[in-house]
Each structure stands twice: as C-alpha cells, then as structure tokens.
Amino acid sequence: xxxxxxxxxxxxxxxxxxxxxxxxxxxxxxxxxxxxxxxxxxxxxxxxxxxxxxxxxxxxxxxxxxxxxxxxxxxxxxxxxxxxxxxxxxxxxxxxxxxxxxxxxxxxxxxxxxxxxxxxxxxxxxxxxxxxxxxxxxxxxxxxxxxxxxxxxxxxxxxxxxxxxxxxxxxxxxxxxxxxxxxxxxxxxxxxxxxxxxxxxxxxxxxxxxxxxx
Numbered sequence: 257x258x259x260x261x262x263x264x265x266x267x268x269x270x271x272x273x274x275x276x277x278x279x280x281x282x283x284x285x286x287x288x289x290x291x292x293x294x295x296x297x298x299x300x301x302x303x304x305x306x307x308x309x310x311x312x313x314x315x316x317x318x319x320x321x322x323x324x325x326x327x328x329x330x331x332x333x334x335x336x337x338x339x340x341x342x343x344x345x346x347x348x349x350x351x352x353x354x355x356x357x358x359x360x361x362x363x364x365x366x367x368x369x370x371x372x373x374x375x376x377x378x379x380x381x382x383x384x385x386x387x388x389x390x391x392x393x394x395x396x397x398x399x400x401x402x403x404x405x406x407x408x409x410x411x412x413x414x415x416x417x418x419x420x421x422x423x424x425x426x427x428x429x430x431x432x433x434x435x436x437x438x439x440x441x442x443x444x445x446x447x448x449x450x451x452x453x454x455x456x457x458x459x460x461x462x463x464x465x466x467x468x469x470x
Contacts (some may be wrong), residue, residue, distance in 0.1 A: 371470040404449035
C-alpha cells in the first residue's frame with residue numbers, strides 16, 4: 257500500500273546494505289556488521305547534478321544512518337512475520353544520536369520579516385500565507401484543505417485536519433484566531449463543503465522568490 261517512491265527508496269537502501277555488508281543470505285544479516293558499515297558509510301552530496309566533477313562524497317550523517325536502520329529493521333520484522341527469519345538481528349542496535357546533526361539553523365521570523373513577506377506575496381495568496389503563519393499548517397495540508405474542514409461558526413473556531421491529509425497520517429485540530437475567522441468567512445462565499453479552500457498553493461520556487469524579495 258506504499259507509494260512507488262517509498263518502495264524504490266527502501267529497495268535501494270536494502271540493495272546497498274546487502275551489497276556493501278557482503279550479505280548473500282538472510283542468515284548473514286548481522287548487527288555487528290551493520291554497525292561497522294554504518295560507522296564508515298559515505299553519502300553523495302547533490303547526486304543529481306549533471307556535472308559529476310562537482311559531486312562531493314562525505315561521511316553519512318546520523319539522520320541518514322538512522323533511515324537505513326529503520327528500513328533494515330522493518331525488512332527483518334517482515335521476514336520474521338513471514339517465517340523467513342527466526343529472529344530480527346537488528347533489534348539490539350541503538351539508533352545514532354541526531355541532536356548534534358544540525359544541517360541548517362532554524363528560527364522563527366520576526367514581526368518585521370513577516371510583514372515584509374506578506375507584502376511580497378501576491379494578493380491572491382495573502383490569506384493562504386496568513387493561515388500558514390498563524391497555524392503552522394503544512395503546504396500540502398493547505399492544498400488539500402476543504403471547506404468542510406474549516407469550522408468557523410462555533411464558539412471555538414478551528415481547522416480539522418483529516419488523517420489522510422497529514423504527513424503523520426493522524427487527525428488533528430488547529431485553533432483559529434479571530435481575524436483569520438473573519439477573513440475565511442469572507443473568502444468562502446457560497447463555496448460548497450467539498451470545495452478546496454485554496455484553489456492553488458504556490459510552488460516552492462515561487463515561495464523562494466517572494467522570500468528573496470522580502
């Protein structure tokens with residue numbers, strides 16, 4: 257039931273693991289060999305660039321190491337359920353600490369920066385950006401938001417996130433500020449419950465262009 261992208265990602269990880277660890281049979285899978293591989297594994301930076309001379313090979317980061325471990329652990333669990341392995345040999349392996357793996361420093365935008373961004377964004381996307389900034393709604397969640405998910409007539413207005421639309425596949429509720437409620441009521445007009453709240457969500461390149469302008 258997974259997507260093709262997810263399947264290919266898992267397939268590539270497992271093929272690399274079995275190849276570089278020298279595992280020919282399921283019985284060859286070994287925790288110590290995996291740990292030794294993890295400690296020396298390399299990653300390509302910008303693997304899709306056309307100029308291969310610019311390709312950089314660096315030590316695999318903690319997050320990526322853990323991604324490989326999760327994939328291998330899940331595969332071994334599946335093998336155990338199917339009777340192909342007697343036990344999961346990776347269960348005793350602890351994940352790598354990722355606390356020090358800060359790739360990009362993140363911070364909240366200042367009030368001045370928020371104002372500059374809203375001025376740079378085209379008027380048709382102003383409400384969308386205000387909703388994103390005030391609720392923390394993800395870009396894809398906003399794209400899938402329907403008017404039936406927006407509860408603005410009760411005493412405690414909120415946005416209801418359906419499980420199938422969230423990254424974590426869990427239902428959630430996001431409270432709405434009073435000024436957002438007023439804007440949403442004006443924007444809805446006579447739209448039906450199953451119509452999209454935002455007919456179009458800008459592409460990342462458009463967003464980056466507006467950020468630069470701001």
